[in-house]
Amino acid sequence: MVSSTWDQLQQQFARLMALSEAQREQELHQISATQPGLAEQLKRLLDAAQQEVTLSAPVADAVDDLLANENRDRSGETVGAFRLEEKIGAGGMGEVYRASRTDDFEQTVAIKFLKAFGHRADLLKRFTDERQILARLEHPYIARLIDGGTTGDNEPYLVMEYVQGQSLVEYGTSRCLSLNQRLQLFSRIVDAVGFAHRSLVVHRDLKPSNILVTDDGIPRLLDFGIADLIDAENDDAKASVALTPEYASPEQLNNAPVTTLTDVYSLGVLLYQLLTGRLPYTPDPVTVETMRAAIAANPSPLPSQHHSRSVKIDRELDSIVAKALSESVEQRYVSADALLQDIRGYLHSQPVDAMGRGSAYRIRKFIQRNVAAVTAGIAGLLAILVISGFYIVNIQQARDTAQAEADKANAVAGFMEQLFEDVDPGETRGAEITAAQLLEQGYQRVSRDFAELPDVEARLLGVIGRTWRRLGDYQQAHSVHLQAVQRLPAVQADDQQLYAQALFDLAYADYELGNLQEALAGHQQALQLRRSLYQSDHQELADSLRETGLLNQQNGNSEQAEKQYSDALAMYQRLGSGFLEQQAATSMDMAGIEMGKGNREGALQLALQSLDAQIALNGEVHPEVAIATNNISVIHNSLGNKIEALNWNERSIGLREQIYGQDNPITLSAVTNRANMLWGMGHTVTALPLFQRAYQDLLDETAGDSDLRHYFRITDLIRMLITVGELDQAQRLSERIVQRVQDLEGVSDYHRGTAAEVLALTLHSRGQYQSAIPFFEHALTAYNENPDSNVNHINRTRVYAAFANYHVESTPVKAQALQQLVTEQLADKPRPPTESGMYYAYLAEIAEGQGEVEKAAGFADQMLELAANIFAADSIEFADFQVRAVGWYLAAERDVKVISEILQQADATVKQTRQSAAREFPWLDKLQGNISTYRAALAGTL
Amino acid sequence: MTQQQRTRVTQLLHNWRDGRPEALEELMPLVYAELENIARREFRSESADHTLQPTALINEAVLRLVDNDIGWQDRCHFLAMMTTTMRRVLVDHARRRSREKRGGNARKVTLLTNLASVETAPDILDLDQAIDALSAIDTRKAEIVQLHYFGGMKYNEISVALAISEATVDRDLRFSKAWLGDYLKQRS
CATH class of the missing domain: 1.10.510.10 (Transferase(Phosphotransferase) domain 1)
Structure with a gap:
């Protein structure tokens, strides 16, 4: 009953969603006649579907919050x-x-x-x-x-x-x-x-x-x-x-x-x-499936088939184990x-039940079926015994020799270190178990056997702790390193190096466990000690500098962090190519700090260094390289090196497409960067499809829901659509935003204003000046209500509104008022150069309307000069300004040669843009048309 | 992250899929570290005002954590698994936080910071509750919602992970969004 209503609800919802609003009302009305409950539910769902539900925002915020606050230790809580x-x-x-x-x-x-x-x-x-x-x-x-x-x-x-x-x-x-x-x-x-x-x-x-x-x-x-x-x-x-x-x-x-x-x-x-120190089944990897398969395939080797020096296992024990391990419950x-x-x-020594009734036969079968597995098992076992054997022997040796001569003890410890470090935790599950056992064993023995030799003990503890760390057990690592630090004050000053290492390791473990204050203090102590120990470059000193830098950064001391990072980086570089990974990571960390300070040149150098190291380490196609190349592009862009920025960005996009795929958000974020850069350069026609690709989720006009914060990015897109003359889509999108803004409670005034502004601009571009005015006013009110509003936004909208007004009815009085307003604006504080360019265009238009053609051409000069500073010379936006200017130059009867040269350039740009454009744009048609008209006019004057 | 570490992570993910929850203990710190790493190192373009979605971060973390040659299907399953954990982790965390902040009485935190304050915006605990409520009626829909919002998974990925058609994902998601929106509205 419940489920049939649920199904019905879904079906009706899908059906009604596809209908127009009027039809929907009608349908709802009909349904409510027979099933008022269903109709009520449907209505609520349809209402909800019309509204913005910002479901991704809470997740986003929670992630932010989590990143800001992880790794809590609850110690001390009740x-x-x-x-x-x-x-x-x-x-x-x-x-x-x-x-x-x-x-x-x-x-x-x-x-x-x-x-x-x-x-x-x-x-x-x-x-x-x-x-x-x-x-x-x-x-x-x-x-x-x-x-x-x-x-x-x-x-x-x-x-x-x-x-x-x-x-x-x-x-x-x-x-x-x-x-x-x-x-x-x-x-x-x-x-x-x-x-x-x-x-x-x-x-x-x-x-x-x-x-x-x-x-x-x-x-x-x-x-x-x-x-x-x-x-x-x-x-x-x-x-x-x-x-x-x-x-x-x-x-x-x-x-x-x-x-x-x-x-x-x-x-x-x-x-x-x-009995054996081994598990009966050791498939690799150990999973439910592999275990299941291993058990089903063969019985395990009998315990007695594993060689062991200390324990002798006989047939009776074999049979006990085999019986307990029977696959079938019976x-x-x-x-x-x-x-x-x-x-x-x-x-x-009494008879064992497991030996009775036919089990001898069973065990014989068991062995017969197992010859291969048994042999393999023995080989594996021997390997472990060899390692453990060395280990035991050498502890003994270390102890003996250390008592006689400290240097030799160190040599043995060094060998031990090698032995431990050769144990690779990542390789197989089996090896990991071995490593853990070996560590635990080593830990026990070290404390017992070297109680009177704290320096040897501390060294071995260091090795054990670092191996725990590599195995990912930071808690274990922490307690082992802590023990080492506590043992060492007893050591004479001649082994300060060891003490510094122990402090460093402990601080490292503290960091992994999220104890940032302790980690900083520990690293500072280790750094101080190492500074006095090493008068010249040394890896340990560089490591200390870098870790202290990181901790300072995390604790908010960015000045100290910067100094330490840069010292560390310089040292790693002097130390050579064995330290590429450290160089790469340190460089990018520093680049971030430099960008934060506004030193972009410095950031660029560092990011480039990091990239070189990353490529040397990982090759070109690697996520780190994709990040580094994008970062470099962003830095170049902020430096004003547009072409460089575009090239680096292209490389990053290529890598991201290869690594993540076309539609991945990571890839699209680099695409958005590209679109913004191109737009800023005036290559609007090239930028538009990129924006559309990046915002495809937002542009899905049938989808009901998206995060508002992202959604407002469409306003940029709408401005572009207006520019290129795709006014239908611009109008649909801007009406949709305005609608949603009204439906939503608590949308900021700024966003309210932006929404109204783009709709007004669309209407204005369609020549619907009268309808545009209320939306400009709307935007203005909204901007004014927000104390944080950008003054430029307010002024810009005032100019737009006045201009729309002037277009409705171009009286001389209005012209004069508008001219005054625009002139004021131009004289006022610095503003975005694009707006200034537009303002000169407005002034030129007003002047022309008043019949002052010379004045208009003068404004056109200023307009073109500004545009040349902003846009690339071969950009379509610049061509647009050129064509406008030509109109006024012709009216003012300027030098024909100059005009035809400008037209020539604009024509080439338009043709070039048209050729590379993915589709037709009304804007390009209009420009082409104007160029032809002006050419004809020029021919007339000639 | 070295190749060796990636292999290790892939192995852990396999273990986890095979029902060994302890694999997660080793996995989560790596995932967090990776998330932080990415967030710290990826610069934001000044002009773009474009932030990476956190769900994209999860996505990238998984990509960076597991082997490059991992199959598409495996990848989808892993994403789905990470998503389940992510939801659990985020919700637990939010609960602890709200308890810490408000001495045990969870109240809504203001969200959508760059849209000023939207009082009616649900927080993650509301969302979690709403998804649970949906799950009680229709488990599959709740699962789709979870994968979409907590894992940033795309329709085709969800379709593979849950072995349903993309059309179903799309239809279910549209309905679920409306349902959740209504649910949250009724509760606020």
Whole structure:
């Protein structure tokens, strides 16, 4: 019923929109006879369609606001009875903060904001219900849900027990646990999962990061049941949001119903990883599809097939893992408790259930089907072992040698640095996991092994922190660098270089985290230190200068920023071609500062430098080059180098079309620039189609909606249409704007005035002087009401209005008044030269009307002189002025040779313009006609 | 942005599409940084008084973030995904801001600054609410509106992303604009 009304509404809306207003009224009337409700709704929609709804403006403003205010840390805010102290994590579900009670009780908790949860009321209800069930889940190995609620903003959060510990895998690798220790740890986890299952709560997202192990070896499972809460948001048809493909069960990957056996499968993956350090399936890339395919294709290699020095895995363990990892639910352990029994059985050397009934056959098959995969797996494993092996050996070496000789320690640390920096976070998912593990491992060992060698420790911490940064984990990077800075004051003055680097790294991390004040202070400190360290050019010094410059700019100290940028740039340049990227970015930043100061020559040099560096780095077809070329064009234009500006602009447009396509807004913004430049030069006929291309969205006369701010750009287009003589379209568009301005509340007086002005100009150009006058008056009133109105606009409109009046009835009295007004205007303050040119034309016309032909020709001289200053000599606007002048020169019987020369030029321009124009223009016809008439007149005088 | 980083971003987008929300955590800072970057570095032509639409910024950010040789279809899907996030991010942000500014009582902020103040102009929270209301009646239309306004996506892009014809996009959008306009008018 509802949907049929909805369909009807849409159909009728589309139909009625296509009708004229009168027909529409009639139709509405008819509909209301039988379906008054529908008619009422339709009427409202049709009304709305007629009005401007500025739907893109709020989005635009929100983006502006966002750009101005990102990266907020909520530390210090109060949520419920807790004060947020520190952001300790951020995941797909939301941010996690360490928090403590605001009252007298001492309690540290973790507060998790469920960002992915949205703000929907129905979900909040479910959230409240489920939370209570979860709060009852009390078990020594499960992190307790203490409380939960929603902030004033309906943002749901959970208060959880704060667990200080390492993730399961990190713990396993960093402690070098024995097989028995690993299995004991694992059995506690299974125990906790079993308990939850008995309480009818399924975890659904078991993975190492959800299992923390405290220093005394107690596991704590986090986020029980949270996945369920999150997924409440999703329709059944969609894939689960809370899903980690590596640990997800086949049924999860296939969107099949999830049971407790899903957790059993994930436990199998965890056990596999705990035993081998590897995941059972490692497709590249890891996605739901690739995981699904990998599982379906072959069983994973058995754990014992991975070589390991520390852990010996036998067939019984293989079979336990294989059973937990069974693709089909039927063959899996029937419960977590059943899995627990087998683990415990194994630990006590009892027979294992998984070995029973035909499983030997299954495992044999499993191995037979897997020879290739197993071989590949071993190769990958060896690679990791080689890296880790080096790593362990060299830490030891570093420690030994450093104790003997600091220089050697540095050399070893340098080697370490190389080793870490060779780990490429971007390459594959697999490599990223390795890098993260390696880092975590390194971090643990560094603090433990080098406690008495703070300089070695700080150096290694620096490497680890910078690698975290490259991996995008700024929080981790920050805490590691902070530790380095804190360790270093103990170091003697001979390693100031190291201290400066640590300060720099910490400030960098602060910047990434949005702590601008801290970042500025840190960079300044590092800069000062490096200045005293390096008496000559040095990359570190240049980096410090540039970063301090950036922070100064961001904090609003543009003078200091400028000095530092320019010092940095000069230094990078002296340092050579290895620093092109730094040169390019620094140059463009500086060009922006110079433009802001009005030093355009300086800005141009910098932008050109930046461009050279960009091209050397990225080649020609690159977004950075497209931006740089456009910037250079804009600078040239502001310098008055019109041709240069056009050429650079053309290059930028070409690049943008190649990179983004013809109709992309980025491309069109460069097209608009071109149109404006050409128009300013007087090449109106060339500019017009460009404007039409750029504003095609706005010109769609059937479309109802567009952002008003953009919409008013059409007024420029209308002026051009008037010039080229396409008066029908000019009138349609200007009437439309005037109409909308009336319909809208609160449109500024300026825009009201502009709208009226273009309509008046159109009417005036059609010779409808009488009808034009009220709109000129309208515009004048509107401009006058706005205290910020441009005086030129007001005066210009006064002249127009007086001129229209004069055209209605050209009495000598009016002529005199008009002449006086225009002369006053010309004598008054500086004005746009285009207007002055027009004013002389008006004076010439008035003089001619009074029969003063000599005077008129004199004005024509001044007019032509001004026009020559404004417009390009071969532009159609200039030709127009030339033709006008010729009219007055002929009347004044000026020198025939001069006149015919001018006509010759104008004729060539008109022909040239006509040839290159995309279509016919009435303006060109009129000019051509006038030229012929004047030529005939000239022939007559000869 | 190096090629390597672009490959990484493309990978993250794939992960996200495959239902790994944590990919977004790594993605969003990159997108913001890129947005800021573009906004900072692209000069405005003095004569043009022409500003880049923010939606165009998103568009460009995506183009600069993902591999150049990404297919048209993938690109449309990515734009659509970015748009969903963008809406969420903008609305969350606006909510926080209005709470900060007004101590918890969200009231309208004056918009359309260069048109002086238009009191009736909706803000992003109104728009968000209106799109939700539309979504309750007609999900597809709400989705089209979202892609159009929050992602600056063109008809042909929306058509690919949602697997519907361009004519449908056009028809739905016209209707939706009127519907939203009416809805917002009734509420203001």
